Amino acid sequence: MAGKIPRSFIDDLLVRVDIVDLVDSFVPLKKSGGSYVARCPFHEEKTPSFAVTRSKQLYHCFGCGAGGNAISFLMDYSHLHFVEAIEDLADFVGLVVPRESGEHQPKKNNTAEIFQLLEQAASFYVEQLRVADTAKPAVDYLKSRGLSGEVAREFQLGFAPNNWELIKRFGKQQLIDAGFPLSQAGNVYDRFRGRVVFPIRDKRGRVLGFGGRVLDDSLPKYLNSPETDVFHKNREVYGLYELLAKNSKPERIVVVEGYMDVIALAQFGLGYAVATLGTATSKEHLELLFRFSSEVVLCFDGDKAGRAASWRAVEAALPSLRDGRQVKIMELSDSVDPDDLIREHGLTEFEQCVAAAQTLSDYFFQRLTQSLNLNDMEGRASLVSKARGYLQKIPNGVFQELMLARLKELAKVDKLNFLENPTTLKPSRYKQKQEDVKLSPARIAVSLLLQNPSLIEVLEQREMNWSELIMPGMDLLKKIVEIITEHPNINLPRLMECFRGKKEEKYIGIMMNHDFFISGDELKEEFSGAIDRLISQGKELRLDELIAKERASGLTEYEQKDLLHMLTNRK
Numbered sequence: 146m147a148g149k150i151p152r153s154f155i156d157d158l159l160v161r162v163d164i165v166d167l168v169d170s171f172v173p174l175k176k177s178g179g180s181y182v183a184r185c186p187f188h189e190e191k192t193p194s195f196a197v198t199r200s201k202q203l204y205h206c207f208g209c210g211a212g213g214n215a216i217s218f219l220m221d222y223s224h225l226h227f228v229e230a231i232e233d234l235a236d237f238v239g240l241v242v243p244r245e246s247g248e249h250q251p252k253k254n255n256t257a258e259i260f261q262l263l264e265q266a267a268s269f270y271v272e273q274l275r276v277a278d279t280a281k282p283a284v285d286y287l288k289s290r291g292l293s294g295e296v297a298r299e300f301q302l303g304f305a306p307n308n309w310e311l312i313k314r315f316g317k318q319q320l321i322d323a324g325f326p327l328s329q330a331g332n333v334y335d336r337f338r339g340r341v342v343f344p345i346r347d348k349r350g351r352v353l354g355f356g357g358r359v360l361d362d363s364l365p366k367y368l369n370s371p372e373t374d375v376f377h378k379n380r381e382v383y384g385l386y387e388l389l390a391k392n393s394k395p396e397r398i399v400v401v402e403g404y405m406d407v408i409a410l411a412q413f414g415l416g417y418a419v420a421t422l423g424t425a426t427s428k429e430h431l432e433l434l435f436r437f438s439s440e441v442v443l444c445f446d447g448d449k450a451g452r453a454a455s456w457r458a459v460e461a462a463l464p465s466l467r468d469g470r471q472v473k474i475m476e477l478s479d480s481v482d483p484d485d486l487i488r489e490h491g492l493t494e495f496e497q498c499v500a501a502a503q504t505l506s507d508y509f510f511q512r513l514t515q516s517l518n519l520n521d522m523e524g525r526a527s528l529v530s531k532a533r534g535y536l537q538k539i540p541n542g543v544f545q546e547l548m549l550a551r552l553k554e555l556a557k558v559d560k561l562n563f564l565e566n567p568t569t570l571k572p573s574r575y576k577q578k579q580e581d582v583k584l585s586p587a588r589i590a591v592s593l594l595l596q597n598p599s600l601i602e603v604l605e606q607r608e609m610n611w612s613e614l615i616m617p618g619m620d621l622l623k624k625i626v627e628i629i630t631e632h633p634n635i636n637l638p639r640l641m642e643c644f645r646g647k648k649e650e651k652y653i654g655i656m657m658n659h660d661f662f663i664s665g666d667e668l669k670e671e672f673s674g675a676i677d678r679l680i681s682q683g684k685e686l687r688l689d690e691l692i693a694k695e696r697a698s699g700l701t702e703y704e705q706k707d708l709l710h711m712l713t714n715r716k
């Protein structure tokens with residue numbers, strides 16, 4: 146049994162989500178002064194009076210008075226229950242909804258305090274970089290890397306001095322709670338001390354943690370804040386906030402390995418790079434990046450570790466490669482990193498390399514075939530068996546089909562067994578010719594109503610008892626009815642918008658395109674007929690259920706009456 150959603154999780158969710166991104170994913174927003182505006186999705190209007198404010202994390206319509214937070218937006222807009230809205234919202238930010246199970250006490254929620262302390266500490270480090278005598282080695286280091294004051298400010302670079310000032314100012318326990326790496330041996334001190342410090346910010350600009358780089362050759366070269374309640378390394382990337390501040394819809398995003406790469410690229414004019422935080426590139430990282438751009442270019446160091454990281458990132462990317470999304474791989478020559486490349490060859494040449502990055506399919510098959518001899522059958526069989534698991538991870542669609550076609554070509558086979566077997570890999574279910582599609586009454590009803598929202602009048606004219614309709618597909622029909630009831634003039638595009646990113650989205654897309662070749666009154670008759678069949682199906686099901694229950698455990702008085710009524714009124 147799923148338990149209750151912990152209150153602290155809901156709070157955390159609201160802290161994490163950005164309502165501007167959320168609303169924008171349903172209703173495209175335009176920036177206007179301090180807020181973002183659109184025509185209100187909750188009432189018909191010609192000029193925008195619907196505003197979303199990032200600082201308040203609220204939306205409000207000056208026309209109809211609709212308003213609330215991210216959760217209420219989802220509830221109203223997508224017609225969700227509270228729990229469903231929480232689940233969708235968690236999905237949107239890439240979290241899994243935890244459930245309270247009695248044993249686990251929810252953690253004390255002090256997220257807001259942690260964010261505040263991290264922000265203050267970031268300012269502290271920046272301030273310390275300006276203390277002429279102590280910070281000189283750090284300033285010299287940054288200058289030696291060719292970094293301007295402007296870039297240092299943009300990335301809020303700081304310096305952790307070799308003293309106890311940080312601990313004095315913020316308190317040992319508070320720092321530990323916020324995830325500062327403090328040395329506990331002997332005298333407690335800031336483990337970042339003597340390092341250049343990079344605040345790691347989320348896309349909303351909140352400091353989540355820090356990275357620190359030594360100024361000499363001592364080890365470890367980089368040190369990061371540990372994971373905390375607010376800092377999840379496999380979900381955050383370095384540099385995204387700075388990137389989005391320059392361009393909220395970049396054509397592509399380059400992923401590099403190190404913070405210094407991101408900063409150096411920015412210094413040389415390439416403002417669309419991010420870095421993972423000392424962890425492998427995860428599916429969550431890519432999902433995050435794909436929200437802002439449809440192309441992600443992996444540009445890892447030209448060494449063994451970098452190449453291994455590229456392959457792992459490609460593996461992680463496969464499940465995210467829906468049509469329209471692209472991952473490319475920019476391999477650097479031996480022992481070159483992106484920082485070196487742009488320093489030595491400049492922005493233009495670097496960008497040419499980015500543009501010429503290898504497509505994922507080329508890279509994938511090249512890697513997979515490099516140790517195989519495709520001239521013999523064993524080699525080709527081995528290729529198919531190696532590729533199989535990977536290709537199954539790619540979502541159904543054109544890209545997957547292209548990859549499969551490529552595999553067939555390389556393996557010199559016409560047919561791949563695992564493709565035709567629906568239990569392993571589902572070919573697009575709806576690619577069958579339309580004549581072949583047997584539409585159930587539920588599908589006919591959904592499809593007709595989607596395409597002709599005015600058919601709602603047919604339902605309004607009869608007394609619908611939805612509780613009698615318990616067949617598959619009824620939830621969706623009901624949802625559509627609810628939407629149309631609340632927005633009587635809704636059209637198909639807006640109806641579809643209601644299902645964007647929902648589990649029903651794909652199904653809706655197919656049902657919307659089903660052609661009935663009828664119009665006017667015929668539509669009404671067809672729809673009415675489908676509803677009749679649904680009701681009678683529902684009654685049959687209910688009848689079967691009551692009869693079965695009567696035999697198994699007996700019926701309540703109400704159920705007995707119901708059964709009797711159904712049996713006597715049966716045609």
Ligand SMILES: [Zn+2]
Nearest residue numbers: 185188206209
């Ligand atoms: Zn409104």
